[in-house]
Amino acid sequence: MKFRLHFIKVDSFTMLRNLHSLLLDHNQLQYIPNLGPLSNLEELDISYNTRIKELSSISLPTSLQKLLIAGVGIKRITSTCKNLYFSACFNGLTMLHHLDMSDGIGTGIRKRQIEDGAFNDLHNLTEIDISYTLWDNNVSSENLWKHLTNLEQLNARRCYLKKPLQIFNSTDKTPFSTQLKVLDFSGNKIDSQNLTKLLFLNLTKLYLNNTKLVEVQSGFKNMPKLSELHLSGVGLQNGKNLDLQQLQSLRYLDISYNKLSSFPVFPPYLEILNIYGNKLATIEKKAFSNMQHITSLNLTGNATTSQGITTIEQSAFYSNGTRNLLKHLYFDNNKLTQINTSSFIGLDSLKELSLAGNQIQQVIGTFPLPLLQVLDLxxxxxxxxxPNMFREIQSLQQLDLSKNLNLIDLQFNITMMHLTMLNLNDCNFTWIPDLSNLPALETLKLSNNFIGEVTMSDFDRCCQNLSTLIMDRNLIEIGQRPVFGNLTNLKFLDVSENSANISIHAFENLDQLVTLKLKNNDIKDFFTSPFPNLEILDMGQNKLTTLGTKPLHILMPKIQQIDFNSNTITHVQDELLENMESLTFINFKYNAFKCPCNETSEEFQSYLYIKAWLKNFAQKEKADPRLEIKPSILNLFTYYCIRHNENDLVNLFDDFTCDKAYYDYESMLNMTDTSYYPLYGY
Structure with a gap:
């Protein structure tokens, strides 16, 4: 349970004169005690104490350098320390560097007011955040800000300011405007005609996302130090009207979620470009030939119209013999139907190429990408x-071909020495492809295919380094031989939801296995061979009737989580569950445990053993915080009394004679969610 402070005594901190940082955020305080005696306090955080209404009457130490009051219930920022409800005063805080009074909307305040001169003493303030607050018009007054002569960063996202650029004097370089380096006016109303006010700033980062500028022609010229420009969702339509080539220092440009159908004129030294979610249709030849310094290009999601990007012309990235530095290229979720690998000529430095979510039916040629490490198709x-598609990609480490529903075969006729991850989920394979030329493969994903019989020959010549194998939701049949026995480094194996013809002998000799998932396979027998490193076992929804006679702590000495739900287990042998020191989760829900009222029967002895075992764990729970035994464990070891009615539930926690059944259908129905019980819940 999370603890929250509601009250602090007036003199609680008076003796802590050497305290440097006081964090009281996310409580339910109404008042802050006098902090004046804390002459060394440098940081005070009372954010999101929504009941705090005023700070003007308390004494804040003048040593404060960082003050965080985001999400508090202050309505009025005053210029003098008046004892007003809903107010705050910053007089005397001459050493303050960082002030956060954002998120006033979350407190329910309709509009926050501020007086001219409220910041008069904050000469050393370098960063202020007034975002997500509905301010009155005075916050745009130049007189309010002119004393912040050292301010370097102003965050004013979604302040609903009608004319936010009025705070800058367009005719005179004030100390405030010349020192500012980072400006964020995202989510406000910006008139593109007033962008000339920014010409007098020495900004390095400018955020104008979701400001509905629509057209920008000359607003960003003569900003020689600007390195980051964010114009996401501003409604840009004509790229030719966005002339940015004079921004010689610009390295990061975000023009995502606009309506661009053509490219702007980009600055020459741009490194990161995000054009996600526009209306581009074609990447023309040499479209990026003059952008030799770009390292990351995102063209994802330009299928917002009926057209979208359908073509990447040949040599679209060729840069006339100059080395291209592009390392990350994203074309996801467009409408490409065919890829000609010659389109990527010149990308000798590319490390990641993503073409996911298109309509690609054919890839023509060999990818000329010698340093590519990640390819997503x-x-x-x-x-x-x-077969020759990957011939020149000798550095490839991850290949994703999942969700190509018509892909039925895959051949690697060249050795790919560095490929460690191959994703073939949701394809149409009926057998495991030949992986003999993938000696470094560590992760193989084959979920949701139509793979049938699996034999030792599928893995006998490869995959010595395989550590993760996922083959759930297939039609796999495995005979009596240990088909995975050659995978000596396998740690994670998932063969869930396959056929009924899977033998437990297939999983022998997996000494390094940590996780084994076999649910919903109609398996009838339990293991007899040990798993020395197994920690997680899921055998739910099978047809187990017994768990054998060998104790689990011998078979699986490191086991932590076991799931046997929805089998047909009728009893548990004595000592089967003993000495399982690492166990944190066990589930026997929906099995066939019954109390036959015959004290000499094997089922009755199993009932007594389970009852004693549960009581033992109930004692252990007191000393181990990981374990929690509750009456809902009744649902995970469900016993029914056959003397009265086979639907009568027997309470394993009550001391009762055999002929006393426990009727509690409502509790049983409420036991389906056991997420609060780490030992036994899902």
């Missing part, structure tokens, strides 16, 4: 992978 319409 998932969620397309590929039917065949040409």
């Amino acid at each position: 998932s969620n397309n319409d590929l039917t065949y992978i040409y």
